[in-house]
Amino acid sequence: MRYDSDHKRKTRERVLDAAAGAIRAAGPERVGVAAVMAEAGLTHGGFYAHFASKDELVTAAIGHMFEEARERFVRETQGLDARTGLRAYIEFYLSKKHRDARGSGCPIAALSSDLPRLTDETRGVYAEGVRHLVARLAKMLEELERPEPESEARSLVAELVGALALARVEPDAKRSDAILAASKRQLQRRFGLASRA
């Protein structure tokens, strides 16, 4: 068939969407090329017309996740001043909804322990995504006139990522909720974001 000029691009996009979901939910190793293609409504054969290898797919899919995440960040915080925006982002990040949406949430937490085992290219894309998030949060902290915005932003991201990952592991629902609540509380206190402070 001779499809319209950007049919291939759209297909690639669909494959990336499918891969991005599956990789976060099942892990890069457990996701097969054939399953991703099927999820995108295709068979496995055409795969290599879009990507040179599975590694390349994983790298591209992780880049895709970070783009989504960036958009979500903007959506969650736009039009808000630094203080309200930061508060909203922490609220979102440590929500039960985010915890329960492994396949669509923040790639940093979903893949933190997988990444050291992937290729250098993949790590590069991921690390850049982390740096971007740190930079966005550092800017907010700077606007809040915090003493060490850069260092505090790194520390904040570490706690967000760690808390989400741990909440996802705890099988006991109450305890899992408590992990999220504890970090939310401590972070709000730390950055002076309590309900009306």
Added chain:
Amino acid sequence: MRYDSDHKRKTRERVLDAAAGAIRAAGPERVGVAAVMAEAGLTHGGFYAHFASKDELVTAAIGHMFEEARERFVRETQGLDARTGLRAYIEFYLSKKHRDARGSGCPIAALSSDLPRLTDETRGVYAEGVRHLVARLAKMLEELERPEPESEARSLVAELVGALALARVEPDAKRSDAILAASKRQLQRRFGLASRA
């Protein structure tokens, strides 16, 4: 052969040691039964005399890692008062040495994003290990007369785990060091552990 009465137990221990290292370094999916047995100086055939399945090995190996970690915790903090002990543990956890020792370091950080994908049994063992660490740290914070030892301990563990995981992903050595340093600094400040405060 009729080996001495606890030869089998010792062998099992060797297999667990090998598995514990490989699983942290390469991930539970990338570690094969044959490779673990070879690492322990055996061939793959005898494996099922020790474990009913690979899943069972993974569960046992993770339990093994937490035992080691518990011993390490005691070693790092024994004889120290709560304040010095807490400081020492944070120092150890966020050290470059710990970052670079993925195969032998804290299982929580090494496997955080793998765990949600493993079996319920495995998650149970891991979650219990996390709870134990939180409890030990909460006790220290209680001795320090912190206002909310439980909540602060959860938050502390989240930040430790997140920072270590992120430091391991960052390919740029300086930036990776900065991630560790930022969390160390912020945690010391938060818990009043600065050099002499």
Added chain:
DNA sequence: GCGATTATATGATGATCATCATATCAACGA
């Protein structure tokens, strides 16, 4: 020293998977 016992070894088996060679098939230009 001999036969039972027990730990480990050898060598399938079937499943899954990445990769690739080749086939099909529909639309566009001629």
Added chain:
DNA sequence: TCGTTGATATGATGATCATCATATAATCGC
């Protein structure tokens, strides 16, 4: 309307892996 082309499909191939059946070998009780 026909041949070319670009996108996807079908169907290997070889590798890796968990699992298991069976064989070997070394020591202990006798």
